[in-house]
Each structure stands twice: as C-alpha cells, then as structure tokens.
Amino acid sequence: MKYQALYRKYRPKTFDDVYGQQIVVQTLKNVIKNNKLTHAYLFVGPRGTGKTSIAKIFAKTINCLHPEDGLSCEKCDICISNNSNENVDIIEMDAASNNGVDEIREIRNHIALLPTVSKYKIYIIDEVHMLTTGAFNALLKTLEEPPEHIIFILATTEPHKIPLTIMSRCQSFEFKPIPVATIKERLKYICAQENINIDDKSLNLIAEESNGGLRDAVSMLDQLNAYADGNIKYEDVLLLNGRINDDEIEKFMTEMVNDDLNSVFTKIESWQEEGKNFIYICEDFIRFLRNELIKFKLENNSNIVSLIGENKTIEVIMILNKISNDMKISKDKKVLFDVTIINITNILKNKQMFENTAYESKNIKIENKTPEKVEIKEEKPQTVEVPIKETKDYTLYDELMNIRLNNTLGIADKTSKIEYENAVENLKNDISDLNKLKIINLLDDTKITAGSKDGIIFTTDSDNILHDLYDNMELLEESMESLLGKKVKVCILLDELWNKKRIIYVEKIKNKEKIDIIDEEDILNKIKSLNTGEKSEFDDLLEIGGE
Template sequence: MSYQALYRVWRPQRFDELVGQQVVTQTLKNAIITHQISHAYLFAGPRGTGKTSAAKIFAKAVNCHHLEDGEPCNKCDICKAITNGQLNDVIEIDAASNNGVEEIRDIRDKAKYAPTQADYKVYIIDEVHMLSTGAFNALLKTLEEPPANVIFILATTEPHKIPLTIISRVQRFDFRRISAQDAFNRMKYILDQKQVDYEEKALWVIANAAEGGMRDALSILDQVLSFSDNQVKLDDALVVTGSVTKQLLEKYFFEVSGHESAAALDTMKDILGQGKDGQRFIEDLISFIRDILLYQESPKLIMVESTGLKDEDFQKMSAAASATALYQMIDELNGIQEEMRFTTHPDVYLEVLTVKLAQVGVQGNTQQTPPRQTASVPSTGGDQADKQAVSQLQDEVHQLQATVKKLQSELNTKSSVVTKAAPQQPRVQQHNVEVKLSAINPVLGKATRRDLVEIQGLWQELLSKLSVPQRSLLHVSKPVAASKNGVIVAFDYAFLFQQAMDDEALLTSMEQGLQELTGEERRVVFVPKDKWPAIRREYIKEHGLDKRGSAPSQAPAKQDTAPAKAPDAAPAAQPAPSDAGSAATSADPVTKAQQLFGEDIVKVEDN
C-alpha cells in the first residue's frame, strides 16, 4: 500500500481522540446519549482543528447500534463503512467545487428518500461558506423543514460569510485553536506508538510553528521525519519550519537591548544566511519578546521548558530591557511584519528593523538628557552659578506665563466675537433636497394599509440581506407607505436621504431583496422625514380627501400620518356609491378616509 500522511493515518475515530475540543465533544456525546439530536449543525473554527473529523465521528455515533458512553464502537459494519467512506447514507460534499444551485437542489431532492442502510442520512457539507447566494436559498427551505431521519452538518472556517437565516436554523459549535501543549502531547503519543526517536525541543518547535492547527503540526512532523531519515531532531525541525534557534534569538535580543546595532546587524545577516525565512524570524521574535514580557509580570505565566531556555536565561533577559521597551519592540515588529508581506526584499526591512530596535532605549534617554544636563551644570559652578541659573529659570517662567495669559485673552476675545456674530448667519449651509414626486405619487395612488403592514413586518429581514454599510445607512429609516408596485422609505436626516438617493447599488439591492421576500417587483422611493407630512398633505388635497362631502354635519378629517391607500377617483358626474374609491365629493370624507387609510391612522378634529 502507498504511504499515507500522518494526519490521515492518525485521524481521530472517537470523540475522545479529538485534540483540544473537550467542550464540543462532551456536548455532542450528551446529545447522542439523551437522544436530543438536532437536524442541523454548524462546525466553525480555524483550519485543522477537527471539524470534519468530528462530523464523521458524529455520523458514526448516531448510526451505531453498539454505543459506548456516546462513542461509536468502530467495529460494526456501519462504523467501518463510514470510516472507509463507503456508506451511501453518509454523503460528504465539498462546497468549494459544488457551490451551485443545481447541486444543492439535487441534495434537497435526494434528502426526501429514507436512508437505505443506516438509521440517519447524514450530509456533511465542508467549506459551506463557498456556496452561492442562490445555493444558500435553495438549502434554506430544507433546513427549515427537514425530512425525517436526515441530519445536515455544515463545516466552515469563515462563519461570518454564512447568511444569518442559515445560522439561525442550526446548532453552532465553535472549534478553538489547538494549544501548543495539546499539539505537543499528540505528536509525542504518535511518535511513541510508531517507536520513533525524537527530541522534545523539536516537538515544541513544530507545535509553535503549527499556529493552532493539529493537521498543520502533523504535516510539519511528516516533513521532519522525511528530512531526518525517520528521526525528529531539533536542528532538522528548525530547518524545515524556517524557525530561528533560541540561542540566536537570545543573542540578537541582548544586542538590540544593549543598543549594539552593528553587532545585531551581523547576527541578523547570519540568521538570513542560514536560509531562515524573514517572516518566520519576525514571528519567532515577537513570540520570544512576548515570553520575556510575561516572565517579567509573573514567571508562572509561561512554561519555561517549552521555550528551550532556562530560568537563568529569562532572568537575564528580563533585566536587560524594561516593559516599556518591550512594548515598543513589539509595536515595531508588528509594523514591519505588515509591510514585509508586499515586498520582495525582506532583508532591507529587517535591517531597518534592527536599527530601530537598537534605538528604542536610546531615544528615551535622549529625550531625558537635556533636563539632567541643565540641572547638573549649575551645581559645578558654586552658589553664584546656582543663583544665576535659578534667576534665569524664573525669568523664563514669567515670560511663559505672560505669553499664556496673552494667548488666552486673545482666544476669549475671538470667541466672544464669533458668539455675537453667530446668530446673524446660518450655522450650516444646507443644500436643497430634491424629492421625486413623479415617483412618489404612483405609489401613493395604489397604496394600501395591508401592503404597508406587510413591508414593516419584513423590514428587518430585508435589512439582513444588505451589506453592512447599506444596513447602517438604513438604520435611521422606515417604510411609511407601500403598494403592490412600490415602497416609500422615509429618512430621519436629509443628508442620509441624499446619500441614499445617490447610491444606485442600494436601490438595486433593496428591490431585489423585496422581490425575493414577497415575490413581487416593487420600486423603492426615498423621502426625507421632515418633508413627508407636506408631501402627504399635498397629495390628499389634490385628490379631494381634505374636502367635506355631501353630508354637512360631518366633521372634516385631518390626516396626520402617511396615506396607505389613495382613492381610485371617479368623476363627480358618475358617482358609484357601492365603490370604496368613489369621488370624494359624493361620500362622507371621514368614512372614506377611514376605509382607505385605517381607523388607527385617521384623526378627526372639530373646527
């Protein structure tokens, strides 16, 4: 049989074998034991933390008839078939290459059929965030009303890209990064089982280089085994990972802390000359200085044995630089690290970095030197020199105080002048806000209370379909009128209304979202909130809704809110008493307005 990578051979087959995910595994085991199994799960977390492995173990556990404390037996035919990927009822799909609507529709159609061998049909969709918007919409209905005996497990490294409508219908489990200690223990266990010689310091180097991914750690371990002829040595691990030895980092740190920039540059050149990666050098140096900083705070905060150094080494390094200097060093390292991502000459940035780090303490001393020299010069000249120095300092203080008073008086004078002149001029020059009545009137002509209530109920779901900047723009707006072919949205502030009017993408997104939610095409029209009452009153006046009808005893209707339905006005010479939309002059305006807009909107006042 061909060689298999370590992360494939030693893939967890039980919940207890998952590294560093005790909370997740215990929750899943309890759900299986108590038969509280949900229809959909979301496993989110960094790469190589066990999401897909946990999904397969869960698929085995829910279908295994010989459970042992919530763990699959891995001996029955079902467990073996799932482990080998041969069970038709457990389907693993890569959403990166099957992200279209047709693929998800195919899943939806096949999910209706009962499982053939197992108790549950399990769909594992890996990297689910790669699905298109249409595919998510096709999956949504199935997650909302799933068939019996079907479980969906969605795995992703970027949960923020998944629509909220999907997340609200699943149970979410967050997989955390694997700690260096857990990765070290797992690699040590594997090498002991394989009976391979290793150095523990080499395993620590690999665990730190993996950056929280167990799969990455095993892949690096595989490379080290190949490089060193089936052994794991510290020097080989450093070469494979591109890491810098602790001894070189310690030497470099002492040189920059001692402001020996020339020696530090030579050490840095030696590091690069050994083929070390510049980015890895900065990452190792940040981790190294971080350990020193934590050791200064409390030696118990770090595991000294995991660093490859001794307590004596940390005591010397802690005394070599203050906490403030260490903060500045980390800031410089972070800045250079960002800049180096886009350069093909990392050695130049590293040289500049070295000089900056060597000057961290020098800059602070230089700023403090003048006061110390000023204080020490008079002391060598006797009492007369002291008196002269004190007199000179007093004169300078008096001059500074006089200057400050003068500036304060000038500032107060200018402030009073500005305050007096302020009422004569407007505070803000506001631009004229243009409202498109030609787009508003057609919506008002067919507006109904029912349509407005429907849009108000869907408003939050519509906002969830928009981007974050678009949602923030609409945060101070609300629908005030609606019909089957349009929606009028009022903005609290005129400048936000103008910004929305200029945003064609916002209008397009809102109209598409409304069509998806209601199944009808609606045009979106924006108005400023302060102009909406005037627009509404003008429309009512033009259509005769503010006039008295044929019954003179009825009080006139005063309209204070948005009309939800405009009348289908008929000519006065052709009245239609049975029609709610007859002319305003042939019916009671109060009753007509209540029929059109609703009793809770119309307000009646006596003159």
C-alpha cells in the same frame, strides 16, 4: 504497504479518540444518548481543530446499530462500512469545489429517497461558506422542511460568510483552538507509536507553531520525521519553520544596543540568504522579548531587559508587532525590516546616551545651594550655567486645539473624514522617510473622529501621545500635505474632552446656531515664539559636557 500520512493514520475514529474538544464531544454524545437529534448542525472553528473528523464520527454514531453511552460499537455492519468509507448513506461534499446551485439542487432531488442501509441519510458539507448566493438560497428551502430521515452537518472556518437565515436553522458548535499542552500530549503518543526520537523542547515548538491546529502539528511532525530520519532535533524544527533561536536573538539585540550595525546587517543578509521569512523573524523577536519581559517582572532576571530597559522593551515589541502586520502587504519585506532595525537601534542608542550623560560623571559636582549652577571639577575647575529643565507648558496648544475644533466642526463633512482616513493609512505604509516613523507609531494610538475641507480631528486616550503629537505637529501637517496635495490644520484632543465638546456642537448644529470661524494666527505666533527659544535636552547635555 503504501505509506499513509500521519494525520490520516491517527485521525480519530470514535469520540474517545478526539483531543481538545471536550465540550463539543460531550454535547454530541448526550444528544445521541437522549435521542435529541435535530435536522441540521453547524461546526465552526479554525482549520485542523477536528470539525470534519467529529462530523464523520457523529454521523457514524447516529447510525450505529448498538451505540453505548453515546459511543459507536465499532463492530456492527454500519460502523465497519463507515470506517472503510463504503457507507452510501453518508455523503461528504466539499463546497469549495461544488459550490453552485446545480449541486445543491441535486441534493434536493435525492433527499426524498430513503436511506439504503442506515437509519439516517447524512450530508456533510465542508467549507460551506464557499457556496454561492444562489446555492445558499437553494439550501435554505431544504433546511426549512427536511424529511425526517435527513440530517445536515455543515462545517466552516468563516461563519461570517454564511447567511443568518442558514445559521438560524442550525444548531451551532464552536470548535476552539486546541491548547499547546493537549497538542503536545498527542504528538508524544504518535512519536512513541512511530519510534520517533524527539526532545520536549522540539515538541513544544511544533505545538506552538501549529496555532491550535492538531492536524497542522501532526503534518509538521511527519515532515520533520522524513527530514531527520526519525531523530528530530530542535535545530531541525527551527530550520524547517524558518525560525531563529533565542540565543541568536539575544546576541542580535546586544549588537543593536552597542550600535554594531556592521554585525547586525551581516546577520540580516545571512537570514535573507537562508530564505528566512521576515514576518516570522519579527514574531520570534516579539515572543522572545515578551518572555524576557515577564521573566524580568517576576524574577528580576533578564539580561536583555536589564540592558535596554523595561519601557524600551515594550516600545520595541509594539514597533515589531506593527511592522509584522505591515509586512503582510509589503512587496519587499526585507527593506521594511532593515528600516525598522535602524529605527529601533536609534531608539536604543538614545536611551544609552541619556543614561550615560555627564550628570552621572564622577567629575561633576552639582551645588545644592544654587541649583542653577553646576561646578565642574577637572584639571581646570570651572562653573557653567545650567538651566533647570521644567515640564513643558502645553496651554497654548490646548487653546489652538479648541480653535481648530470649532473651525473644523463648523463645516465638517463625511467625505473629508473618509479622505483623511485613507491618507493616514497611506502615511502608515510610507517608510521612505525615517523621520515619519515616529509619527506613524504615534498615530497607531489615535483615531480620526471628524474632518472638514481644511481640518482634521484626531483623538487619543493618552496624555503622552497627545503631547508627543503637539511636539511633532509641524511634521504631521507636512506629511498630510504631501499626501493630500493641500494644507490641513490638525486638531488633537483627548477622548474625554472630545466626547464633551461633541455633544455641545451637535446641539448647536441641531438648533441651527451659526458657528463662526475663529482666527488662530495670534496663537500660532505665540507657539512659534515659544518653540524658537526652547533648547532640547540633548543641547543642554552638550553644554554640560563642555562641547
């Protein structure tokens, strides 16, 4: 007997066989029981969630000669002909390959004809969003005044592409992604029927990899069964999906913390040679770190989070999430991954450096009476002056931002705003300069709210992001200049302040009040003077260490 793919062999034949769509199934069963059929239905949802299967079951049950409690009898001539795909009154059409006006006109020419053997003639149009505009217009007329013996069932994965005039004439059903536990349950049943040996951990990974699509999960199981010859191991699932296991990730992260770049890049090269997908690798790292972070918060038991710190773990997750999205449009994913790993290694290394400073050394004694002095007791005791690190005062920056807000809004225009938005997108795709990576990460938490020919306004809801951008203002303006070919003055505000200021300036513009340009040179000089005399925390640490 010819082999049949598992997803076809175990395709549901009745409503009771359907997994994970209880709301849709119960509603359709009630429609049949209470004889409340309408002329058009729209099934919306991700691929592999049962749209076409349920459409076929629904069509069969509508025409069943002896339905019981909303279920087909599976014994009458109609049910038998449906199960063997021989019922001429149920027409299934793929709109992806039959998307023109002529195909829809052909339907219009045939709908006047009565069903041959069934109660209703039912048209199932799959991937309906692929129809052309002309085809939709031709279908619209049919949906407006259909004959009583006609029912349309439309299915789509992209409802936003369907005209509202079509959607409003259909009864819509939303198909949800199927839960992992439900997919796992169905896979267990199939494995038992097919005598496939597989452990629970492997089933769980298959269910997670299918992203809510049962058909994808069954197809993956079928492929694994062919590869492993009925004895599927966890390593087989990882191999066929291009994934890496948690132990390998933890070892890799530990090498990054230890700054063992030789081992790190050796492993990356081996992933490249094995044909691993670096987008999947980023996703594996994110999933692993997320699980470890939750374990750390709930049980205080995670080696990797204890090693790199809770905040750094979150920061690494955010960086990897952004990079995995950027990789989807990148020509060389490995280069992007290499640069990201270097960036993360530097971040982790800085944490270790500051946690192991001379402040924690047993050889250092900090005098309580005079906090400005630290007595270092070594073979030759000596005392050095250590300035107390104070919170940075950003008052001058706030004044500068108010000036730039005034100057930018006074001559703001929509064209400049669009130009700057495009420039920032280009900046986010520029990974050639490691120094820009911090700017790119910071800009992810901002939005451009206005622009003029020589000024741009960013807003954010975070004080930390605001102050970080203040500290990196020069680098940000240089980056914008390299992209635009001109100098622009950057203004950064908190969302709350922007909303208040915006109302004031909108009123000024409405009342045609003149907005004078304010000179910012004095404030800029004060900021430069302040920054010139400022020492970094790293410099202070070097002095303490006597270097």
